[in-house]
Amino acid sequence: MLGKKKNSFLVASTVFVLVMGAVALLDNETSSEQIDSEHSIDHSLVANAHKEANTYRKKILEKALPKKATGSAAYRNFVDSAVTTDQYLEELRIGQAKEFLKTSFKSLKDCYREGCGQLPDEDDGFYDPALSIAQQSLKRLLEITARHPKKLDLRNWMEESELLDLLGAENQGLRQAAFENLVNLKGTKEAFQDILEKTRELQGEAAGDALKNMLTFVNEDNKQDLIDSMALISKEGSSATVLGILENLSELKVSQSQINQITEGLCRFKEKKSESHNVAAMSYYLKSMAANSGIELEAQNYCL
Amino acid sequence: MKKISHGLIKSSLIGLTLVQALSSQAYFDKQQYLSEDTLLMTGQTKKSLQTDDIQDKKSRASIVRILDNVMATINKSAEIYGPIYRHDTRNSENYGDEIVKIILKSAHAKAKRYxxxxxxxxxYAFLALSLTVPNQEGLFVHFREVDSDRDYCNDERSTGENIKSSKAKDQFQAALNGEGGKKLFGIFNRNKESEGFLVKCxxxxxxxxxxxxxxxxxxxxxxxMFQLSALWHFDEFLNKGKYDSVKQTVDYGLNYLRQQFHHxxxxxxxxxxxxxxxxxxxxxxxxxxxxxxxYNGGPSQKCRFADKEGPYAGHDNGFKKNLDITLNxxxxxxxxxxxxxxxxxxxxxxxxxxxxxxxxxxKTNSASALQSLLDS
Incomplete structure (x- = not known):
């Protein structure tokens, strides 16, 4: 299986090399300094790893991105891991950067869940979607756009639904960057409701991160909406998802009725022996929440 | 014309590099470095060697021979932070204590929630895991210091020439030395070679x-020490230079390990x-x-250890041997x-x-000595 994959990959990469050669011939921005910077030898561990990571990152990205996106300075800056997200827009034409980021976002968001062509390591089969080139690239892209939403004219090309989808990505930094872009795009009030609704579909730590990020926007007007979402997840979500939320929200100040509302749906876990460790954890976080709120957990409503 | 020739050379060089990388089957498995005798020693006969058995001269050098194949040499001007393994004086320098303290303090911070x-x-399961993985991955070694003897640093060693697996050798050279690249790309190297964290002999x-x-x-x-891949752990580890610190390497490695454990x-x-x-x-x-x-195969491989016939059963059996060392x-x-x-x-x-x-x-929780260590 691995042999067949390797053979087809060899063929594909040979074609890729020929195409790259054609790109190199047509690339008007190629300069002697650029060739030197690509191929100069640096014995530094970081520089060699930069080069290898850049090569590998380029390989994956060039599978996922349209050809027009990979020939620009905006692309080269993007794949150069020595260029930080703060530095990215420096010395770039905004129009070119915007076009590259927009095209790349549209391509990567459609394939990131499958890795955009990245395969597991041959020797030990290692593969972590959170660490994949696709998700790390999306994270980097969204960190750039979060810093310059107006300059990059986000409102005219980034869709809220696309960002909401990314709240469920495996990469925590990507989830965080998606959240920040959502708030930039929609404003806190509108983003709050949309994210709250999305949270009901999220799982595990993704659900916890989404609600944790919203804590800064919680007030007495919208807190009940948050509690309603938590209560729904308590009734329907997995223990891992419930705990992903409770771990992050144990400092939320709630009323007696609100904590009763949250705990009501958790009795179902007590029946399963295999969940006993999670039940103990739920009990701990709920007690913390109650203590922080200055209330008691009522025995008849608290079945953990 | 100049542009065309640059383009042609550029594409052929890239092609050659790709073909080289793709055709090489270098596989560097730490287990391959362990001879049958060493495997036997670590897994099965440790109890007999705990007595006053005469140390076999060849086996005494086993960790040194293994390390010699996996060490790259650091720039004399580079700053490094944390304990350094010196084989002959490791115990007089309390290397073990220093490593254990770093590991347990970091593990405690990550597992305290339990x-x-x-x-x-x-x-305690996470702490035991934390005491095992750095042994499994890096033999409890991050930095090492040796005499400047040509046996420890010569062109063959620096380029991985003595690595047994040809696949491992090819990959080692590509990642750390760029020897192949230098021959091909040298004519374009108009920049002065800069010194970095790792250097040649x-x-x-x-x-x-x-x-x-x-x-x-x-x-x-x-x-x-945690064998963190430059491809998978590049952004938050290698790119941030955390490899220059034992503590930061342990922190990062245990953080990734904890994610797998917790999930x-x-x-x-x-x-x-x-x-x-x-x-x-x-x-x-x-x-x-x-x-x-x-940790070894990716988050979806949590039950891999249970597959005794699987392609990676050897990996998991190797880990079990090191876990047994911890549990002993x-x-x-x-x-x-x-x-x-x-x-x-x-x-x-x-x-x-x-x-x-x-x-x-x-299933107890008596931790007076552990608490003293954490407070130190």
């Missing part, structure tokens, strides 16, 4: 000592029933093994890579690691 949640066994002429960093892995780009722990009832015993309780020894399977600590067992290269621990630190294992096995 104590808060009322589950000390999960806490010729850059250390006149030095009395070599400081080295452990570098290995299947593609030659796994760095440090398996929370989802044992639903997604990872391979962690449950016949009574539907969590078997923490299985959770430890599965956490390493995921409260039964007079040695601490370290092998019984011929033990790391002595002071009574206080020894008591702390024994508490970890005892508490895990007996």
């Amino acid at each position: 104590l808060d949640e009322g589950n000390p066994q999960a806490y 010729k850059d250390l002429r006149g030095e009395k000592k070599y400081r080295q960093l452990i570098v290995g892995g299947s593609d030659g780009s796994d760095v440090g 398996g722990y929370r989802n044992a009832a639903t997604k990872y029933t391979c962690f449950l015993d016949e009574n539907q309780n969590i078997d923490y020894f299985k959770l430890i093994r599965g956490s390493w399977s995921a 600590l409260n039964d007079g067992g040695f601490f370290g890579f092998a019984s011929d290269s033990t790391l002595d621990l002071s009574p206080a630190v020894r008591a702390a690691v024994e508490e970890v294992v005892t508490n895990l096995e007996k």
Whole structure:
């Protein structure tokens, strides 16, 4: 299986090399300094790893991105891991950067869940979607756009639904960057409701991160909406998802009725022996929440 | 014309590099470095070697021979932080104590929540895992110092020439030396070669000592005591230069390990029933093994250890051997890579690691020595 994959990959990469050669011939921005910077030898561990990571990152990205996106300075800056997200827009034409980021976002968001062509390591089969080139690239892209939403004219090309989808990505930094872009795009009030609704579909730590990020926007007007979402997840979500939320929200100040509302749906876990460790954890976080709120957990409503 | 020739050369060079990388089957497995004798020693005969058996001269050097194949040499001007392994003086320098303290303090910070949640066994399971993985991955070594003897740093060693597996050799050279690249690309190198964290032996002429960093892995780009891949762990580890610090490397490695442990722990009832015993309780020894399977193979591989016929069963069996070394600590067992290269621990630190294992096995929570270590 691995042999067949390797053979087809060899063929594909040979074609890729020929195409790259054609790109190199047509690339008007190629300069002697650029060739030197690509191929100069640096014995530094970081520089060699930069080069290898850049090569590998380029390989994956060039599978996922349209050809027009990979020939620009905006692309080269993007794949150069020595260029930080703060530095990215420096010395770039905004129009070119915007076009590259927009095209790349549209391509990567459609394939990131499958890795955009990245395969597991041959020797030990290692593969972590959170660490994949696709998700790390999306994270980097969204960190750039979060810093310059107006300059990059986000409102005219980034869709809220696309960002909401990314709240469920495996990469925590990507989830965080998606959240920040959502708030930039929609404003806190509108983003709050949309994210709250999305949270009901999220799982595990993704659900916890989404609600944790919203804590800064919680007030007495919208807190009940948050509690309603938590209560729904308590009734329907997995223990891992419930705990992903409770771990992050144990400092939320709630009323007696609100904590009763949250705990009501958790009795179902007590029946399963295999969940006993999670039940103990739920009990701990709920007690913390109650203590922080200055209330008691009522025995008849608290079945953990 | 100039542009065309540059383009042609550029594309052919890239093609050659790609073909070289793709056709090479370098596979660097630490287990391949262990001879049959060494494997036997670490797994099966450790009890007999705990007595006053005469040390075999060849076996005494085993860790040194293994390390010699996986160490890259550090620039004399580079700053490094943390304990340095010097084989002959490792015990007089209390290397074992220093490493254990760094590991347990970092592990405690990441696992303390399990104590808060009322589950000390999960806490001690993570601590035991934390004491095992750096042995499994990096033989408890991150930095090493050796005399500037040509046996420790010569062109063949620096380029991985003595690595047994040809695949491992090719990958090592590509990642750390660029030797192949230099021959092909040298004509374009108009920039002065800059010095970096790792250098070749010729850059250390006149030095009395070599400081080295452990570098290995299947593609030659796994760095440090936790063998963190430059491809997968580049952004938050390698790119941020954390490899220059033992503590930062341990922190990063244990953080990634904890993610696997925690996800398996929370989802044992639903997604990872391979962690449950016949009574539907969590078997923490299985959770430890599965956490390493995921560390090694990716998050979806948590139950890989349970597949005794699988392609990676050897990996998981190797880890189990090192886990057995950890679990033997409260039964007079040695601490370290092998019984011929033990790391002595002071009574206080020894008591702390024994508490970890005892508490895990007996489901207790008596931690006076451990608390003293954490407070130190």
